[in-house]
Amino acid sequence: MKKCHITFQLNGMTTEVLVNPNQTLVRMLREDLGLTGTKYGCGEGDCGSCTVLLDGEPVNSCLVLAAQVDGHRVTTIEGVADGDNLHSLQASFIEKGAIQCGFCTPGMILSAKALLEKQPDPSELEVRTAISGNLCRCTGYQKIVEAIMSTGKSAGECSSSNEEKCQGEG
Ligand code: FES
Numbered sequence: 772m773k774k775c776h777i778t779f780q781l782n783g784m785t786t787e788v789l790v791n792p793n794q795t796l797v798r799m800l801r802e803d804l805g806l807t808g809t810k811y812g813c814g815e816g817d818c819g820s821c822t823v824l825l826d827g828e829p830v831n832s833c834l835v836l837a838a839q840v841d842g843h844r845v846t847t848i849e850g851v852a853d854g855d856n857l858h859s860l861q862a863s864f865i866e867k868g869a870i871q872c873g874f875c876t877p878g879m880i881l882s883a884k885a886l887l888e889k890q891p892d893p894s895e896l897e898v899r900t901a902i903s904g905n906l907c908r909c910t911g912y913q914k915i916v917e918a919i920m921s922t923g924k925s926a927g928e929c930s931s932s933n934e935e936k937c938q939g940e941g
């Protein structure tokens with residue numbers, strides 16, 4: 772099978788990969804690039820454990836072909852922290868006890884990150900809607916919702932949309 776050469780931004784780095792035309796994004800991330808933070812659950816778009824951001828929007832990477840990200844921007848859980856400094860969402864998940872086995876956590880964090888970049892102070896309904904495609908078999912969701920809401924309220928997100936405001940506030 773003839774491979775496709777793709778170039779895309781992966782966690783802020785220009786990345787070039789040769790992929791099979793039928794290879795999914797999750798398989799490329801995990802198997803070719805070694806980014807195993809993106810989890811593989813159902814493989815059918817039902818569980819959300821494979822969620823990554825594609826141009827800032829959450830997608831199920833088991834349903835996206837690797838070749839489709841050519842020229843686009845992909846963020847995985849490995850690109851969320853700033854070096855050794857956890858993202859405020861990651862810190863909040865730990866603080867609120869929103870992680871048990873952790874299998875759903877990368878996808879949850881990325882869905883939440885996308886929400887907070889659009890809506891820095893979301894309602895509970897907005898949070899529950901944003902993570903409605905991410906299944907958790909362990910926590911009962913309440914602590915996850917609390918972690919996301921407290922991140923929005925206390926820390927705010929210095930996203931591109933409100934970076935000026937954050938900087939202005941010192
Ligand atoms: S593995 Fe992609 S949605 Fe379940």
Ligand code: FES
Nearest residue numbers: 871875907908909
């Ligand atoms: S913490 Fe186990 S699936 Fe969510």
